[in-house]
Amino acid sequence: MNRIIKFYHECGSPPSFYRITGHWLRPMFWLALTLSIYGLIDGLFLAPEDYQQGDSYRIIFVHVPAAWMSLFIYAIIGIAGIMTFVWRMKVAEAVMMASVPIGALFTAVTLLTGMLWGKPMWGTYWDWDARMTSELILLFLYIGVFGIYAAYDEDPRKAARLASLVAIIGLVNLPIIRYSVEWWTSIHQGSSISLMEGSTGIRDWDMLRPLLVMALATKFYFIYSMLSRARIYLLRTEKQKQWVQKAVLGAQPSGGAS
Template sequence: MNKLVKLYHKLGSPPSFYRIAGYFLLPFLLLAVGLTAYGLIDGLFFAPTDYQQKDSYRIMFVHVPAAWMSMFIYAMMGVAAIMAYVWRMKVAEAVMIASAPIGAAFTVICLVTGMLWGKPMWGTYWDWDARMTSELILLFLYIGVLAMYAAFDDEPRKAARLTALVAIIGLVNLPIIHYSVYWWSSIHQGSSVSLTGGSGIKDWDMLRPLLVMALATKFYYGYSVLHRARSYLLKTEAKKQWIADALKVSQTTEKGDNNV
């Protein structure tokens, strides 16, 4: 327990977070690229054809992981926002701000692929059902977070605090997205995969690439959020001595690698 507490305090310290996060960048990137390549090849070329949707269902291997990530990232951003707002942790601010553009990108991918999938399945690209509408609202929330931070870019601490408040309020939309297909009439089906047990996809050859792509997106988010959070700290902590020390170590390492 004491080790976990110590790790928490280390990760809450900008110098320690910057150093520790650097160790994970390359492994996360390699895993994300490798798993994405495997998942796409497996899903697009080797997964069997669906007896109802034919090959059009294969867009699921991009759409579903993107939908999961759009909500997962907002949840992570919301937790970081609470920590930033209550305890004013700079690292939490960094994670919150870094998560917003990544989550927005996944939400756009979710909406676009959903529209492309919807046309052959439902005969329309867009229908204002609860799931689609709440997912669109999620995109607006991401944009709102980014816009709020940009509006006070010259005052980063004030910007982070106001942005955190917007992000926290937006958390109410997550259960609406998840339960919308059960609460209201919807053309969307229920969850295909459930963490509490059971799956609507019985064929392992179909389920496998979906799970691989879901894992790949997690590693991509890990890489991207750590990279962006480190950049945020470099910007906001530019005048601190630890930044100068970190850059000096980085330059020394690069020179050593070049000499080799």
């Protein structure tokens, strides 16, 4: 327990966070790349054809993991926002703002692939369905968090606190997205994974395997991209600190600094 607490406090310190996470970047990148290649080949070419949707269902191997990530990343942003607003942790600020563009990207992919899937399945690219509309609102929330921060970028600490308020308020949208197909009449299908008989979820392992692999791949990609961005954020906002000078000089080849 003491080691866990010590690790938590170390990660809360910008120089320790920068140093520790530097060792994670390469493994996260290669895991994300390897799993993405395997998952896409397995899902797009090797998985069996769906008996109702045919080959058009294969877009779920991109759409569903992206949708899961759009919610997961916003939850991370909301938690980091609480830590930023209450305890003013610089590392939490870095994680929050580093996560925003990644989450917005996954949300945009979710909406785009959902529209491409919707046309052959439902006969329309877009319907003001509860799930679709709440996912669109999620994209606006990502944009809102980034926009608020950018409006006060001359004072990063103030900008991060104001952006955290938007992030915290937006958490209310997550359960709405998750349960929208149950709370309201919806053309959108229910959960994509279910082990219960009579459900519409995927139970065939040959279809489920690439979906789970892609879910893991997107998680590793998020960790890699978020940590890379968070480290840059800390270097920029802490540029006057001595640890940044040492980190930058230490990253240069010998003889590169005069």
